[in-house]
Amino acid sequence: MDELMKQLxxxxxxxxxDRNTIAKGVEMNPYRRTLHEVLLERKDLLRSRMNMxxxxxxxxxxxxxxxxxxxFQNPTFPIEEVNTEKDEEWQPLEKKYLDGVNQIKEDMLxxxxxxxxxxxxxxxxxxxxxRSHRDFRPVDERDYCNIRQSISRHFDQAKVSLRGEAATKIxxxxxxxxxxxxxxxxxxxxTTDTLQNWFHEHRQNPYPTDxxxxxxxxxxxxxxxxxxxxxxxQRIRSKQQALRCEEEExxxxxxxxxxEARQKELEEQNAATEAAIAASTNLVNPGIxxxxxxxxxxxxxxxxxxxxxxxxxxxxxxxxxxxxxVGEQMPITDNANGQQFxxxxxxxxxxVQQTVxxxxxxxxxxxxxxxxxxxxLG
DNA sequence: CACGATGATTCGCT
DNA sequence: AGCGAATCATCGTG
Numbered sequence: 073m074d075e076l077m078k079q080l081x082x083x084x085x086x087x088x089x090d091r092n093t094i095a096k097g098v099e100m101n102p103y104r105r106t107l108h109e110v111l112l113e114r115k116d117l118l119r120s121r122m123n124m125x126x127x128x129x130x131x132x133x134x135x136x137x138x139x140x141x142x143x144f145q146n147p148t149f150p151i152e153e154v155n156t157e158k159d160e161e162w163q164p165l166e167k168k169y170l171d172g173v174n175q176i177k178e179d180m181l182x183x184x185x186x187x188x189x190x191x192x193x194x195x196x197x198x199x200x201x202x203r204s205h206r207d208f209r210p211v212d213e214r215d216y217c218n219i220r221q222s223i224s225r226h227f228d229q230a231k232v233s234l235r236g237e238a239a240t241k242i243x244x245x246x247x248x249x250x251x252x253x254x255x256x257x258x259x260x261x262x263t264t265d266t267l268q269n270w271f272h273e274h275r276q277n278p279y280p281t282d283x284x285x286x287x288x289x290x291x292x293x294x295x296x297x298x299x300x301x302x303x304x305x306q307r308i309r310s311k312q313q314a315l316r317c318e319e320e321e322x323x324x325x326x327x328x329x330x331x332e333a334r335q336k337e338l339e340e341q342n343a344a345t346e347a348a349i350a351a352s353t354n355l356v357n358p359g360i361x362x363x364x365x366x367x368x369x370x371x372x373x374x375x376x377x378x379x380x381x382x383x384x385x386x387x388x389x390x391x392x393x394x395x396x397x398v399g400e401q402m403p404i405t406d407n408a409n410g411q412q413f414x415x416x417x418x419x420x421x422x423x424v425q426q427t428v429x430x431x432x433x434x435x436x437x438x439x440x441x442x443x444x445x446x447x448x449l450g
Numbered sequence: 451c452a453c454g455a456t457g458a459t460t461c462g463c464t
Numbered sequence: 465a466g467c468g469a470a471t472c473a474t475c476g477t478g
Contacts (some may be wrong), residue, residue, distance in 0.1 A: 254475085255458090255474055255475090255476050256473070258455085258456065259456090260473060264456095279466095279467090297458090298457080298458085300466085301457060301459090302457075304468075307467090308467095308469065308470090433462085
């Protein structure tokens with residue numbers, strides 16, 4: 073019985089009321105109804121009074137919060153660039169801020185006053201509860217002290233929370249005023265996404281009706297005039313962008329064409345040089361001038377002193393990797409300069425090392441898979 | 451701070 | 465009134 077009473081006492085002083093403990097006590101105590109009622113009543117009272125503010129287990133007065141709450145004494149307008157020229161623009165905003173701070177302050181003081189009252193009530197109620205305990209257990213000054221401490225601790229925390237809430241409200245207000253003070257704000261991602269989606273889905277005819285504009289405005293939380301501005305800007309800018317893309321594509325194609333022309337010219341030059349050198353170095357047997365130097369069959373017919381190594385060193389075109397593969401072809405015509413021409417694919421034969429690009433020219437280019445270009449205007 | 455993106459404003463046209 | 469176009473002014477970023 074003593075043990076049970078101890079538990080009950082502890083439960084009351086710490087507000088940690090375990091209903092099982094109470095139930096046991098109720099069963100074994102002649103004053104059970106009274107005890108049961110006062111415990112629950114006290115607990116419910118505390119709960120209902122406290123739930124007006126968020127309670128934290130350990131909350132200490134914060135210097136940060138108090139610094140923010142200094143706005144109550146000396147409110148400073150959050151926007152710096154206040155000049156005389158734009159005073160009429162800032163004044164309503166400044167007033168809004170000062171009024172807001174005042175409102176927050178009044179709210180806080182009101183709630184704080186309510187908390188004080190509630191604390192007084194709780195204290196007197198706690199004392200009343202303790203007095204009623206005297207009917208079934210000894211109650212001394214320590215019990216009163218405990219319950220006073222317990223109650224005032226709860227209310228102190230509530231006050232700290234209240235100040236924290238007020239500080240948060242001030243920060244939110246300052247941020248809002250700062251945002252409103254700006255000349256222009258970019259729309260948030262949701263808004264631009266919504267507008268972009270509509271624009272893209274209707275890119276064939278991106279002109280929303282009045283009703284659609286109203287819907288978009290509501291959906292994006294912007295004014296209808298802003299929807300109009302956005303679509304006006306979007307139409308002209310996507311058009312400009314499309315034109316820019318077209319322009320760049322033209323430039324690109326022109327550059328490709330120029331490069332191709334340059335390559336062709338280079339090849340023609342090479343062919344000319346090669347033929348000229350071939351004509352001047354082919355002194356081994358003037359009688360067979362009209363036969364290709366490159367024909368291996370001809371090499372066998374040449375005088376023995378002319379070794380392939382010599383030809384290699386002196387003229388260089390034997391180093392051409394394709395020499396023997398194309399060499400069996402005969403020249404098809406002569407021109408006035410004694411140049412010999414060979415069927416298609418033979419022109420690359422020359423003194424200049426065959427480049428990769430030139431080799432590629434001999435083969436039909438592998439067609440690259442093409443991806444349809446995105447056309448924003450449809 | 452330079453520069454591109456972007457929302458708003460203005461003007462002329464139909 | 466609604467639009468395209470040019471322009472302004474600010475924002476956001478490297």
